Amino acid sequence: MSLILGVLGGMGPAATLDFLARLQAYTPAERDQDHIRVLMDLNPQVPDRNVPGAGAGPVLAEMAGGLAGGGAEVLAMPCNTAHAHADLIVRASGLPLIDMIGGAAKAAADTGARRVGVLGTKGALRLYREYLAARGLGLVALGAERQEAFMEVLYRIKGGDRSAQARAEMAGLARDLVAEGAETLIAGCTEAPLVLSPAEVSVPLIDAGDLLARRCVAVCLEREPPPSI
Structure with missing residues (x-):
């Protein structure tokens, strides 16, 4: 069994899909069941992270809470700028966030x-x-x-x-x-x-983003520990 990965995505959609493709490619698997279970919130409606005061933080916190409620055990977010809200995401979800x-x-x-x-x-x-x-x-x-x-x-x-x-x-x-x-x-x-x-x-x-995908595989397959909260 592997840890369930929750992904805060959509910032932007093409980059998120590229991240998911890398996640799949780096997972050593011989059958479907060997892959990591991923819960994805691909939300292009997150306010622009480059606009001060746009309100991205609360939206990301809500997304993180939803992923935790759905069963995610560790989080990842393939958006560099949005990591400014990392602390809020962790507090809202109670889950570790793999730091890109x-x-x-x-x-x-x-x-x-x-x-x-x-x-x-x-x-x-x-x-x-x-x-x-x-x-x-x-x-x-x-x-x-x-x-x-x-x-x-x-x-x-x-x-x-x-x-x-x-x-x-x-x-x-x-x-x-x-x-x-x-x-x-x-x-x-x-x-x-x-x-x-x-x-x-x-x-x-x-x-x-490539490094993040590799780290997600290692953490979810429990080859290395998840980040501390």
Whole structure:
């Protein structure tokens, strides 16, 4: 038997589906019954996490409580920015939340890098700055204009754009971070890996969502303990 995973999803839907595909792919299974049971709340109606005061926290808390009521034993959320509400989610559900930000920060430290570039929203960057600083690492962020360009392409990806142009723009943003001294990059937005691959950058690229999927498999199959509450 494995632990039942509850997923707070829909932020955005394509990134959540990519996460679920990775979760399935990383689970060692020879038959249907070997896979992890997943309870999913794919809710695209969560208020925009990038708009201060939009009210995402209470909606996420309600989702988490619903997953706990449905039988989930551990939670995951494939949205970096929404981890600003992690404490509220844990309090509302009484369940451990597998920390995507912490997992990516640890992976960055494990590369030996001292300066880590992050492709993410302003909210995600605040979280990553804190987590990286706790490990003695510096965060490299885009300048104001290039950050605006990142947000523009991000919302296009959420709208279904995975064109060659979107790929080229995201790769250009990643190269900007390397030019500013980043020795490792974190795809700190779950949409970024939909159009950016490791082959397109000259330094290690850490996919926070991919790491989250791998950690969920390990925790749910009880190969490692769940996070403490």
